[in-house]
Amino acid sequence: MTGRADAEALDAADPIAAVRARFALPRGVVYLGGNSLGALGTRTGAKVAETVEREWGDGLVSSWNDAGWWDRPLALGDRIGRLVGASAGQIAVCDSTSLNIYKAVGAALQLAPDRRVVVAERDCFPTDRYVLEGLGSTLGDLELRLAGPEPGELAAAIDDSVAAVLVNHVDYRSARRLDVRALTVRAHGHGAVAIVDLAHSAGAIEVALDDWGVDFAVGCTYKYLNGGPGSPAFIYVARRHHDHVSQPLSGWHGHARPFAFTTAYEPAPGVRRFVCGTPPIVAYAALDAALDVWDGVDVLAAFEKGQALVDLLVSLVDERCPELEVASPRDRALRGSHVALRHVHAHSIVRELATRHVVGDVREPDVVRLGLAPLYLRFTDVLVAVDALRDVLDHEPWRNSTSDPRPTVT
Numbered sequence: 001m002t003g004r005a006d007a008e009a010l011d012a013a014d015p016i017a018a019v020r021a022r023f024a025l026p027r028g029v030v031y032l033g034g035n036s037l038g039a040l041g042t043r044t045g046a047k048v049a050e051t052v053e054r055e056w057g058d059g060l061v062s063s064w065n066d067a068g069w070w071d072r073p074l075a076l077g078d079r080i081g082r083l084v085g086a087s088a089g090q091i092a093v094c095d096s097t098s099l100n101i102y103k104a105v106g107a108a109l110q111l112a113p114d115r116r117v118v119v120a121e122r123d124c125f126p127t128d129r130y131v132l133e134g135l136g137s138t139l140g141d142l143e144l145r146l147a148g149p150e151p152g153e154l155a156a157a158i159d160d161s162v163a164a165v166l167v168n169h170v171d172y173r174s175a176r177r178l179d180v181r182a183l184t185v186r187a188h189g190h191g192a193v194a195i196v197d198l199a200h201s202a203g204a205i206e207v208a209l210d211d212w213g214v215d216f217a218v219g220c221t222y223k224y225l226n227g228g229p230g231s232p233a234f235i236y237v238a239r240r241h242h243d244h245v246s247q248p249l250s251g252w253h254g255h256a257r258p259f260a261f262t263t264a265y266e267p268a269p270g271v272r273r274f275v276c277g278t279p280p281i282v283a284y285a286a287l288d289a290a291l292d293v294w295d296g297v298d299v300l301a302a303f304e305k306g307q308a309l310v311d312l313l314v315s316l317v318d319e320r321c322p323e324l325e326v327a328s329p330r331d332r333a334l335r336g337s338h339v340a341l342r343h344v345h346a347h348s349i350v351r352e353l354a355t356r357h358v359v360g361d362v363r364e365p366d367v368v369r370l371g372l373a374p375l376y377l378r379f380t381d382v383l384v385a386v387d388a389l390r391d392v393l394d395h396e397p398w399r400n401s402t403s404d405p406r407p408t409v410t
């Protein structure tokens with residue numbers, strides 16, 4: 001049995017335990033929703049206020065130059081680069097992940113102009129598929145080849161007709177992690193472009209974009225990167241493609257000389273050409289503050305801690321909540337930083353957990369999803385969460401409820 005003393009010992013030995021104080025978490029809450037919306041940093045509000053009052057209020061339009069607004073998409077991109085294994089100048093922060101998927105796949109199709117097949121996972125995060133279908137209906141001749149869930153099926157779907165392969169590094173529901181390096185080798189071996197969606201891995205587990213050799217990557221900044229609701233996404237474009245790649249949302253912020261106001265589009269050098277229109281400067285301030293939290297943090301130690309939190313949760317669930325099926329891989333190398341627990345009454349369980357101040361979410365049809373964000377969770381929090389889970393299961397709240405009302409956002 002794993003008990004409080006074990007969890008306390010793990011907290012005492014945690015090399016990044018002090019980072020928790022950089023977050024403004026509500027007292028008494030165990031927050032396991034950080035893979036959906038990351039927690040607020042203690043300095044985020046002040047940084048946003050400073051941007052609004054000083055940069056916007058006082059500086060007005062001159063802040064585009066004087067406060068560095070124009071350069072912010074790439075400056076923030078370089079800060080994220082440290083967390084995802086990308087050297088400087090290859091990441092732009094802009095738009096949403098959905099839009100960046102559109103841009104990356106559009107760019108990939110232009111790199112492989114004689115091919116019209118895109119491989120994606122059958123069970124990918126739905127927006128990835130919706131965007132591919134939308135792009136397909138615009139182009140008219142795109143073939144979407146869905147494969148998986150087994151990695152072998154995905155690899156088998158890649159042949160010489162494929163223009164691009166789009167995969168989710170970590171599955172949003174099960175937490176299964178793909179070997180992106182191997183899939184990239186396979187894609188390149190067939191002349192295809194490799195694109196990875198890092199929404200559930202950036203800031204949570206090790207990502208090595210340059211080393212893996214992927215062509216494009218996209219990801220969210222409001223999940224494990226804690227940028228806040230609506231924080232803009234990022235897009236990585238491997239340096240070898242810079243200066244000859246083009247993307248379909250060619251807006252003026254990606255122009256080489258936007259203030260020349262020329263009639264002809266002339267792409268900016270490098271990843272800058274993937275920025276489309278005027279970016280959300282106030283949201284950038286929140287993201288910048290969220291990235292400050294990583295200053296001085298040993299990134300690999302943080303990811304290691306995330307996996308240790310997952311290990312603890314899984315072993316406690318095995319010991320104490322056998323009616324829940326652990327639906328995430330048990331092998332660290334094959335999973336992300338959240339845990340999927342299956343139960344027919346997942347909705348009831350998550351609602352009841354919330355009344356006990358433990359926040360998780362549900363993914364259809366029957367998955368209780370608990371995110372273990374390494375920067376602000378303690379091992380003792382995991383213990384508290386499992387105590388609450390055990391209590392909920394003992395009370396069987398679904399027995400007295402006739403309906404199962406669901407909120408708009410789950």
Ligand SMILES: *Cc1c(COP(=O)(O)O)cnc(C)c1O
Pocket residue numbers: 096097098099125127128168172197199200220233
């Ligand atoms: C959360 C998530 C997204 C979100 O896309 P947005 O356009 O930022 O809303 C995209 N892909 C994956 C895999 C996700 O988990």
